[in-house]
Amino acid sequence: MAPASCALCQNAKAILKRPKTGQQICKDCFFLVFETEVHHTITTADLFKPGDRVAIGASGGKDSTVLAYVMKTLNERYNYGLELYLLSIDEGITGYRDDSLETVKRNQQQYDMPLKILSYEELYGWTMDAIVSEIGKKNNCTFCGVFRRQALDRGASALNVDHIVTGHNADDIAETVLMNIMRGDIARLGRCTLICTQGEDTIKRSKPFKYAYEKEIVMYAYFKKLDYFSTECIYSPDAYRGHARTFLKDLEAARPSAIIDIIHSGEAFEIREDVKATQKQQQTCKRCGYMSSNDLCKACVLLEGLERGMANSVITDRARKNLDAMGPVPDNLRTIPHFRSPLPAVSIQPPPEKLDKSILEFRTGE
Ligand SMILES: [Zn+2]
Ligand SMILES: [Zn+2]
Numbered sequence: 320m321a322p323a324s325c326a327l328c329q330n331a332k333a334i335l336k337r338p339k340t341g342q343q344i345c346k347d348c349f350f351l352v353f354e355t356e357v358h359h360t361i362t363t364a365d366l367f368k369p370g371d372r373v374a375i376g377a378s379g380g381k382d383s384t385v386l387a388y389v390m391k392t393l394n395e396r397y398n399y400g401l402e403l404y405l406l407s408i409d410e411g412i413t414g415y416r417d418d419s420l421e422t423v424k425r426n427q428q429q430y431d432m433p434l435k436i437l438s439y440e441e442l443y444g445w446t447m448d449a450i451v452s453e454i455g456k457k458n459n460c461t462f463c464g465v466f467r468r469q470a471l472d473r474g475a476s477a478l479n480v481d482h483i484v485t486g487h488n489a490d491d492i493a494e495t496v497l498m499n500i501m502r503g504d505i506a507r508l509g510r511c512t513l514i515c516t517q518g519e520d521t522i523k524r525s526k527p528f529k530y531a532y533e534k535e536i537v538m539y540a541y542f543k544k545l546d547y548f549s550t551e552c553i554y555s556p557d558a559y560r561g562h563a564r565t566f567l568k569d570l571e572a573a574r575p576s577a578i579i580d581i582i583h584s585g586e587a588f589e590i591r592e593d594v595k596a597t598q599k600q601q602q603t604c605k606r607c608g609y610m611s612s613n614d615l616c617k618a619c620v621l622l623e624g625l626e627r628g629m630a631n632s633v634i635t636d637r638a639r640k641n642l643d644a645m646g647p648v649p650d651n652l653r654t655i656p657h658f659r660s661p662l663p664a665v666s667i668q669p670p671p672e673k674l675d676k677s678i679l680e681f682r683t684g685e
Contacts, residue, residue, distance in 0.1 A: 327352065335542075338534035338575060339447050344458050346542055353539050357527055358393050364514045366525050369400030372480040376471055377405040377426065377434075378417030378673050382486030384426060386528060389539075390484065391430050405430075409438035410463055411446025412553060419548040429546060437474040439466055443622055451554055453638035454630045459554050461634045462625075465617045469609055469655075475522045476659050487526040490533040490571075493578045494563045496585035501563070509590035512582055521610055532578060552682070558665045608658035618655060626653050 323333045331345035337352070344352070367373065375390060377383045387405060395402050407423045420436065423635050427434040440446050443466060451459050475483050492512060499508040505600040510516065528536065540547055570577035603609070604616035611617070623642060624633030627649070631668050632641040642648075 326365040335538065338538070339532050339579075341575060349535075349542070350539070352537055353531070354392060354396075357389055357531060358397060359657050360514070360530055361393070361399075361527050364525070366484075366515060366527065367399055367401055367482065370402075371400075371482055372402045372404070372478070373482045373484055374406040374435075374478055374480040375405045375432075375476050376483055377407050377423045378486075379407070379422035379426070379548040380486070381545075381547045381549065382488055382528065382536055384486075384532075384545050385536050385540050385543075386469055386484065386486040387426055387430055387432065388543065388545055390527070391432070403430075403432050403482060405432050405434040406471065406474045406478060406480075406483065407434065407436045407470070408467050408474065409436050409440070410467065411439050411448055413448055413635060415550060415553045416447075422546060422548040425546050433475055434477050435479075437470050437477070439470065441471060442466075442470055443618070443655060445521045445622070445625055447554065450547065450625065450630070452624060456554055458634050462555050462621055462630075463554075465621055469616070469618045472522055472609070473658065480522070482523045482525065484525055484527055486528055487581060488528045488531050488533050488536055488565075489578050490567060492526070492529055492585075493581040494560060494567055497567065498560060503588060505588075505594050506587070508585060508588060509594075512585040530579060530582070532575075604658075607655040609655070613639075623648065623652060 320671070325333045325348050326332045326342045327344050327348040331347065332342035333345055335344060335346065335349060336342070337344055361367065373390070375383060375387045377387060387403075390401075390403055393399065394403060405423060405427055407420060409420055423434060423436075426432075438446075447459065447463055450462050451502060454462070471483060495511045496508065499505070499511055514527075514529050515523060517523040517565050517631035539545075567578065567581075570581075601612060602614075604611040604619055605614050606619045607616060609616045609618065611619075615623075620633055620638045621630070621641070624630040624638065627642065627645060629641065629645060635641070
């Protein structure tokens, strides 16, 4: 049987089956529909305005590498007028993050974007390797997740950017919808499908790949021959998310639209006001100035637990009580540097050459 021609241009030979729609299409049409759908996501949600300084959360993995490439492509094609930066967090995981950061450093050259790397070690005084050797592999993802979230905001604040974009894709979001339903966390269900989140003094965060299928991101990276790092984290993965992921992949195999349908279902839920009200008011951490729903932010509580040698008892809701039972906080306790709130967004941005160069260099001491 002669190879079919592309279902979109009817011209070139179809060489791939598009995971999202099952269409047989050519490579160039695949690149174009993928990019155009992301552009549509961005413009529909009105994510950016000209002059915005945008940090791409870059891990060296496929999602963020494709995101950096596509953001650069769309910024040039459609004149978004954005200043793009790469922002990487070095968790301090030997044999994983050190290698993936080498990839990000090559991306910096390939995409000609300034790169900032912020490490757990400089921010918290602990690498993930050190944390795992202290607490074991069981709860280390809790520490890593809390520390990464705050590190990204702090890195963004140092870059003085208006906005962080992350490589979360449609599969990630559908998984989160399923997990929140299965856990009965309905208040969170309302937020997890939002393309963009912003609190009063938090930096805007968004997910331009919200509707992009993981399989298409992999395919895009493969056909574009992008330079990315594909090893999984060496520490234990989130087991519960793993179940949701397996379930979602089974659904996708039976009906590819399942992923987008789950996201649309999540978006369509109307969360009752009294359920929404169970979300705590945001305030400022009394120790480090980061936003928090309690007196101390989660990172400060986790760090205090590590420093006081009782890390495994601070991952519970009773963390503060457990710490107080140990006696008063030692005077010489290591703490996180005070958080500098991002400046309010202004429409006139300084030209890039006036940037403080020191914040863009690789971290010192290497
Ligand atoms: Zn075509
Ligand atoms: Zn804090």
